[in-house]
Each structure stands twice: as C-alpha cells, then as structure tokens.
Amino acid sequence: MARRCISASCPTRNSFYSRMSDNLSPEDRRKTMRAVKGKGTRLEKRLWAMLAGMGLKGWKKNAGTITGKPDVVFTSQRVAVFIDGCFWHGCPHCQRKLPITNREYWERKIKRNVELAQMHNEQLLQDGWTVVRIWEHEMADTAIIRARIRHALEGKE
Numbered sequence: 688m689a690r691r692c693i694s695a696s697c698p699t700r701n702s703f704y705s706r707m708s709d710n711l712s713p714e715d716r717r718k719t720m721r722a723v724k725g726k727g728t729r730l731e732k733r734l735w736a737m738l739a740g741m742g743l744k745g746w747k748k749n750a751g752t753i754t755g756k757p758d759v760v761f762t763s764q765r766v767a768v769f770i771d772g773c774f775w776h777g778c779p780h781c782q783r784k785l786p787i788t789n790r791e792y793w794e795r796k797i798k799r800n801v802e803l804a805q806m807h808n809e810q811l812l813q814d815g816w817t818v819v820r821i822w823e824h825e826m827a828d829t830a831i832i833r834a835r836i837r838h839a840l841e842g843k844e
Contacts, residue, residue: 702754727749732828734826734832743836745764747760750762753816755808755811765817766818766819766840767819768836769819770826771823772823773823776804777800781822784798785797808820817840821834
C-alpha cells in the first residue's frame with residue numbers, strides 16, 4: 688500500500704490533494720466520519736415514525752441486548768428489524784462506489800459488515816426470531832416496508 692503524506696509540511700501534499708476525488712482534507716474527512724451516528728440516524732427516525740403511524744405497539748428502539756443490536760424489536764413477537772445503509776452494508780442493488788483513497792480499508796470494512804449481518808441473521812433465526820432487513824433505498828416505498836413488517840408480525844401473534 689502506498690504511503691500518503693498528510694503532514695502540512697510534506698512537499699508532496701499539494702500534489703496528493705490534486706489527485707484526490709475527495710473535496711475534504713484527511714483531517715476534515717476524519718472529523719466528518721467520526722460524526723457519523725450509529726443510533727438515531729435519519730433512516731431510523733423515518734422507520735420509527737412509520738411504526739408509530741401504523742399504530743403498532745410493543746416495539747423498542749436499538750435493542751442492545753439482542754444479537755446484532757436491531758434498530759427495532761418487537762420483543763413479545765420476537766421480530767427484529769434492521770435498516771441497513773446501502774453504502775455501509777454493501778447493497779447489491781445500489782453497488783455504491785467505494786472511495787478511491789484507502790480503498791482496501793473500505794473493502795474490508797464493508798465485507799465485514801456483510802459477514803456480521805449474515806452471522807446475526809443466522810443466530811437470531813436459531814434463537815426463534817424473525818428478521819426483517821430493510822435497505823436504505825427501499826425506504827422510498829414505505830407501503831412495501833409496512834407490508835413486510837405487518838407480515839412478519841402476523842406470523843408471530
């Protein structure tokens with residue numbers, strides 16, 4: 688892997704930035720990435736509002752004690768709902784491009800996210816849970832998402 692110079696005193700720094708596809712410096716990109724939230728995201732808030740609008744009861748947000756830490760759980764029906772960002776979880780439909788810089792890191796990270804999701808699905812299924820996975824792009828059609836959640840719950844009531 689090629690070394691990159693991020694020091695302000697580095698003589699090749701300006702040429703490095705001219706080759707980057709990113710419009711932020713590495714320091715600014717680091718700050719931005721650290722600000723990315725894991726809980727209470729825009730997608731999760733939309734999902735929570737949708738569930739409230741459906742009049743569903745008995746669901747909990749961000750269940751940290753359940754395998755995979757689902758975004759929403761219906762504990763009594765044993766239904767776990769995850770909402771996966773297309774970039775972070777390697778959506779096969781969207782096939783979002785990886786950043787040019789540090790590409791190997793992103794490939795490993797997203798591959799690991801996919802593997803973890805599969806492991807969590809398998810464990811939850813073994814434990815008697817129904818798993819609903821929603822892709823970020825699927826939130827555009829909330830009628831389908833509502834139907835999927837209702838279907839998962841109907842089988843468990």
